[in-house]
Amino acid sequence: MTEVVEQHPFAKYLREAMMPHIWCTGCGNGIILNAFVHALDELQIDLDKLVVVSGIGCIGRTAGYTNVDSFHTTHGRPIAFATGVKLANPELEVVVISGDGDLFAIGGNHFIHAARRNIGIKVICANNFNYGMTGGQFGPTTPLKASTPTTPYGNIEHPFNLVHLAAASGATYVARWTTLHVRMLTASIKKLLQRKGFSFIEVVSQCPEIFGRRNKMRTALEMMEWFKKAAVIANFSDPAKAEITPEKIVVGEFLDLEKPTFEELLREKMNEISKENGE
Amino acid sequence: MSVKFWRTPLDSEKVVKPKAEIHIIKDQCKGCGYCIQYCPKKVFEESEEINARGVHPPKIVDEKKCIICSFCTAICPDFAIYVKEKQCKDGC
Numbered sequence: 367m368t369e370v371v372e373q374h375p376f377a378k379y380l381r382e383a384m385m386p387h388i389w390c391t392g393c394g395n396g397i398i399l400n401a402f403v404h405a406l407d408e409l410q411i412d413l414d415k416l417v418v419v420s421g422i423g424c425i426g427r428t429a430g431y432t433n434v435d436s437f438h439t440t441h442g443r444p445i446a447f448a449t450g451v452k453l454a455n456p457e458l459e460v461v462v463i464s465g466d467g468d469l470f471a472i473g474g475n476h477f478i479h480a481a482r483r484n485i486g487i488k489v490i491c492a493n494n495f496n497y498g499m500t501g502g503q504f505g506p507t508t509p510l511k512a513s514t515p516t517t518p519y520g521n522i523e524h525p526f527n528l529v530h531l532a533a534a535s536g537a538t539y540v541a542r543w544t545t546l547h548v549r550m551l552t553a554s555i556k557k558l559l560q561r562k563g564f565s566f567i568e569v570v571s572q573c574p575e576i577f578g579r580r581n582k583m584r585t586a587l588e589m590m591e592w593f594k595k596a597a598v599i600a601n602f603s604d605p606a607k608a609e610i611t612p613e614k615i616v617v618g619e620f621l622d623l624e625k626p627t628f629e630e631l632l633r634e635k636m637n638e639i640s641k642e643n644g645e
Numbered sequence: 646m647s648v649k650f651w652r653t654p655l656d657s658e659k660v661v662k663p664k665a666e667i668h669i670i671k672d673q674c675k676g677c678g679y680c681i682q683y684c685p686k687k688v689f690e691e692s693e694e695i696n697a698r699g700v701h702p703p704k705i706v707d708e709k710k711c712i713i714c715s716f717c718t719a720i721c722p723d724f725a726i727y728v729k730e731k732q733c734k735d736g737c
């Protein structure tokens with residue numbers, strides 16, 4: 367008799383050979399992956415039309431875990447790669463799932479210009495306030511005064527406010543949730559998957575193993591309790607005022623508008639030029 | 646807990662309260678404790694047993710209390726727990 371292995375209802379969205387994933391106990395990345403496949407399931411997305419792209423980092427492993435066409439790019443380059451995929455095949459849904467370090471340190475310029483050009487790709491950032499994969503060094507979203515292996519006396523750099531950066535750069539949809547807001551996050555991902563323009567969700571996520579432990583939160587649960595205590599839902603509030611502090615994490619949708627995408631304007635221009643040339 | 650109505654709803658005979666069937670894939674659990682902490686009906690507690698990963702997976706205290714909100718399914722980072730509605734053909 368063969369043993370019946372219990373199957374999670376979302377197992378089909380995950381690559382069996384890659385499971386169990388390597389993420390630590392309580393790591394927020396697992397919740398983000400769960401929310402993402404939940405959204406795919408609820409929308410019954412055509413998986414043949416979906417591409418997942420990640421860069422390097424703990425969260426970067428998502429590209430290898432989702433059972434769809436996916437690509438794990440070099441560090442900082444998922445948006446550059448996704449731009450190519452989208453322009454070559456505008457009918458594909460292209461989702462970038464990557465880290466704060468990957469998207470906003472080494473890959474920062476790709477992000478702001480993809481948003482400015484309104485390239486119709488969707489970006490989900492797991493903001494765990496550090497470079498988890500390489501030992502927890504501080505990065506562009508590490509809060510002021512936070513302790514990391516490279517800021518042992520406390521961080522003296524001001525962090526990016528990612529939702530403000532995204533909105534100011536030209537993104538057409540901007541939201542922020544913590545991993546505890548997994549229901550709202552799933553709803554936001556569903557929205558993101560149905561939109562046209564450059565869309566961005568920041569997920570405030572826990573790296574309990576490194577960031578949490580170094581900042582007086584000994585367990586994953588303690589980090590989650592921080593989110594519970596500090597989160598304030600304020601939909602369509604001013605992203606400029608949504609800086610993350612230990613006391614307050616403003617979450618919600620900040621922006622939802624549409625404007626012509628780069629790929630639409632590109633096709634239009636190409637048609638216009640061919641017509642002028644009598645082709 | 647039974648609900649007290651100020652009058653009996655007209656369709657109370659016909660409405661069947663769905664019953665939950667909770668599945669815990671024990672060896673997939675990493676023991677974060679989110680399902681135990683955030684279940685609104687406090688359906689779980691930490692078990693004594695040690696799974697393949699060396700942690701205590703959750704155990705069900707009272708399945709009847711589950712309202713199938715499925716928050717445990719959504720919050721589990723390790724796809725180790727899910728809830729379904731029990732298929733009750735002849736009552737259960």
Ligand SMILES: Cc1ncc(C[n+]2csc(CCOP(=O)(O)OP(=O)(O)O)c2C)c(N)n1
Nearest residue numbers: 423424425441465466467468496497498499
């Ligand atoms: C060109 C290059 N530079 C540096 C590295 C080392 N490196 C690997 S992951 C990483 C940071 C990842 O941080 P983040 O994107 O926040 O992901 P996390 O691990 O926190 O999920 C760095 C600097 C690299 N792989 N390639």
Ligand code: SF4
Nearest residue numbers: 389390393424498573
């Ligand atoms: S090091 Fe941090 S970010 Fe990486 S898997 Fe562990 S908890 Fe998650």
Ligand code: SF4
Nearest residue numbers: 674675677678680721
């Ligand atoms: S949420 Fe998942 S991994 Fe965490 S204790 Fe519950 S079953 Fe285990």
Ligand SMILES: [Mg+2]
Nearest residue numbers: 465466494496
């Ligand atoms: Mg990070």
